[in-house]
Amino acid sequence: MEKFELHILGCGSALPTTRHFPSSQVVNVRDKLFMIDCGEGAQLQFRKSRLKFSRLNHIFISHLHGDHCFGLLGLISTLNLLGRTASLHIYSPCGLEEQMRPLIEYFNRQMTYPVLFHEFETGQPSLIYEDRSLTVTTIPLRHRMPTCGFLFAEKPRPNHIIREMIDFYRIPISELNRIKNGEDYVTPEGEIVPNNRLTRPSDPPRSYAYCSDTLPLASVVEQVRGVNLLFHEATFAEEEAPRAKETFHTTASEAATIAREAGVGQLLIGHFSARYEDETPLLEQARAVFPHTLLAKETLCVPI
Amino acid sequence: MEKFELHILGCGSALPTTRHFPSSQVVNVRDKLFMIDCGEGAQLQFRKSRLKFSRLNHIFISHLHGDHCFGLLGLISTLNLLGRTASLHIYSPCGLEEQMRPLIEYFNRQMTYPVLFHEFETGQPSLIYEDRSLTVTTIPLRHRMPTCGFLFAEKPRPNHIIREMIDFYRIPISELNRIKNGEDYVTPEGEIVPNNRLTRPSDPPRSYAYCSDTLPLASVVEQVRGVNLLFHEATFAEEEAPRAKETFHTTASEAATIAREAGVGQLLIGHFSARYEDETPLLEQARAVFPHTLLAKETLCVPI
Numbered sequence: 001m002e003k004f005e006l007h008i009l010g011c012g013s014a015l016p017t018t019r020h021f022p023s024s025q026v027v028n029v030r031d032k033l034f035m036i037d038c039g040e041g042a043q044l045q046f047r048k049s050r051l052k053f054s055r056l057n058h059i060f061i062s063h064l065h066g067d068h069c070f071g072l073l074g075l076i077s078t079l080n081l082l083g084r085t086a087s088l089h090i091y092s093p094c095g096l097e098e099q100m101r102p103l104i105e106y107f108n109r110q111m112t113y114p115v116l117f118h119e120f121e122t123g124q125p126s127l128i129y130e131d132r133s134l135t136v137t138t139i140p141l142r143h144r145m146p147t148c149g150f151l152f153a154e155k156p157r158p159n160h161i162i163r164e165m166i167d168f169y170r171i172p173i174s175e176l177n178r179i180k181n182g183e184d185y186v187t188p189e190g191e192i193v194p195n196n197r198l199t200r201p202s203d204p205p206r207s208y209a210y211c212s213d214t215l216p217l218a219s220v221v222e223q224v225r226g227v228n229l230l231f232h233e234a235t236f237a238e239e240e241a242p243r244a245k246e247t248f249h250t251t252a253s254e255a256a257t258i259a260r261e262a263g264v265g266q267l268l269i270g271h272f273s274a275r276y277e278d279e280t281p282l283l284e285q286a287r288a289v290f291p292h293t294l295l296a297k298e299t300l301c302v303p304i
Numbered sequence: 305m306e307k308f309e310l311h312i313l314g315c316g317s318a319l320p321t322t323r324h325f326p327s328s329q330v331v332n333v334r335d336k337l338f339m340i341d342c343g344e345g346a347q348l349q350f351r352k353s354r355l356k357f358s359r360l361n362h363i364f365i366s367h368l369h370g371d372h373c374f375g376l377l378g379l380i381s382t383l384n385l386l387g388r389t390a391s392l393h394i395y396s397p398c399g400l401e402e403q404m405r406p407l408i409e410y411f412n413r414q415m416t417y418p419v420l421f422h423e424f425e426t427g428q429p430s431l432i433y434e435d436r437s438l439t440v441t442t443i444p445l446r447h448r449m450p451t452c453g454f455l456f457a458e459k460p461r462p463n464h465i466i467r468e469m470i471d472f473y474r475i476p477i478s479e480l481n482r483i484k485n486g487e488d489y490v491t492p493e494g495e496i497v498p499n500n501r502l503t504r505p506s507d508p509p510r511s512y513a514y515c516s517d518t519l520p521l522a523s524v525v526e527q528v529r530g531v532n533l534l535f536h537e538a539t540f541a542e543e544e545a546p547r548a549k550e551t552f553h554t555t556a557s558e559a560a561t562i563a564r565e566a567g568v569g570q571l572l573i574g575h576f577s578a579r580y581e582d583e584t585p586l587l588e589q590a591r592a593v594f595p596h597t598l599l600a601k602e603t604l605c606v607p608i
Contacts, residue, residue, distance in 0.1 A: 040378040041345045066381045066411045074344040077370045107370045
């Protein structure tokens with residue numbers, strides 16, 4: 001299986017603690033790195049996770065609260081010091097470029113590479129990134145300001161050709177693409193060789209959904225249905241449910257309910273309130289609802 | 305002795321490493337905290353050093369390179385989340401407020417406390433802070449942009465009264481202040497009691513000097529003469545002397561030469577280039593010139 005894994009750089013919430021950095025993650029898809037959120041210290045954690053700056057070309061910002069984007073300026077400046085030339089693409093709700101551009105220019109007198117902002121509306125899901133093997137779609141969330149999560153989905157891949165069968169039927173190379181895409185083969189004699197004798201299915205496409213910060217939403221259940229891994233914020237334990245609602249956050253058991261209803265493979269919870277010195281109670285509350293739950297943790301790497 | 309100590313929050317230079325945070329320190333003078341520089345992650349390291357945000361009212365920024373000030377926005381926002389009401393004073397070379405103010409306002413819709421910028425010219429030493437027991441004076445440095453170090457100096461304190469002698473001579477309370485300030489006492493009978501029989505000297509005032517980033521300067525030697533503790537940047541080892549000069553930095557042995565010529569009590573070197581995975585060679589080079597040298601290190605606390 002080709003690489004598809006998630007690195008947690010920070011999983012605390014807005015107030016700093018001695019245990020957590022603010023929000024930031026990196027999705028590694030076949031050695032292309034995609035950063036999600038960029039809280040203060042993200043570049044330090046990036047190095048600590050032994051990731052390569054040269055592999056990072058795309059950063060996705062969920063919303064314009066400081067704990068999700070204050071690390072951008074340092075990261076952008078570091079890439080400049082390193083003499084980067086490739087464009088860096090930043091995807092975010094509207095407003096970020098207007099805030100950041102003057103500081104990027106002030107603190108980097110000579111930029112060695114372009115920083116390109118791509119701003120999106122947060123009201124409905126939209127496809128904001130696509131390459132040969134991956135799409136990234138926004139997941140509308142409900143927080144105290146325009147906020148989106150992100151759905152990373154591998155594209156389905158063509159079937160694998162079974163080389164021995166191609167040789168056996170002496171199938172010409174010109175036919176191979178059609179066969180990979182699922183068609184049967186008709187021999188010169190008119191015999192139909194069904195596709196499933198010529199190919200074996202490729203690995204099923206995998207997907208990862210990131211949802212932070214937000215109230216628990218039924219629309220999220222629909223949009224993340226069946227993903228292999230769901231990261232959902234669980235800022236609070238059940239005891240703080242009123243506080244969660246008031247601040248537009250989610251409790252651990254609410255996050256687990258979403259995971260269960262959406263039938264995801266695995267749930268990872270994070271964005272922990274600074275009040276918890278130990279998140280075990282959050283894990284227990286979530287597992288009571290959805291057993292396949294993990295606690296996020298700095299430098300944790302989860303294969304998808 | 306009353307508290308006067310230095311906490312290292314970060315002692316790396318501009319490029320992040322897995323070992324160092326960018327520049328930030330806290331001077332604790334009798335439980336008032338003074339931050340010097342505020343690189344990315346300073347607020348995280350502040351918490352890790354178990355310091356109290358409520359004790360921090362003054363931040364001194366040496367120059368407007370990102371690795372010395374990118375932590376301000378996160379720190380200011382955190383203090384706002386904590387509902388701070390006391391003013392926060394930021395002292396820096398000219399230009400910082402114009403850059404920071406729009407972002408402080410954008411990312412903190414409702415500020416609970418005032419942030420007051422005090423900008424200074426860097427051409428000559430100037431007194432930028434004074435209270436009952438302390439002065440802070442700028443130390444002009446020479447870097448690629450206007451830059452100053454900072455000299456923290458305790459004020460001399462009045463002598464301690466020897467209670468038994470006061471009782472013995474039945475000296476009235478109204479005379480005590482004069483005696484603390486060094487005057488002799490004349491008895492009603494006209495006898496002169498010399499001050500040194502009535503008092504013992506208070507502890508000599510202590511001082512700390514911070515010099516980063518800079519070329520080595522003779523004027524620094526003059527200004528930091530005799531300080532108890534000198535922090536001087538030592539970005540490079542001797543082998544990189546040409547690179548140090550080119551980038552307006554100092555080598556470890558140059559820093560030690562300044563310490564020796566200025567006759568300081570102790571030298572602390574930091575602002576290490578990312579190229580060193582182990583700074584022992586820098587320490588050895590400095591100690592060959594000035595034996596009382598220490599390596600800075602995150603969360604190190606040095607009494608002054």
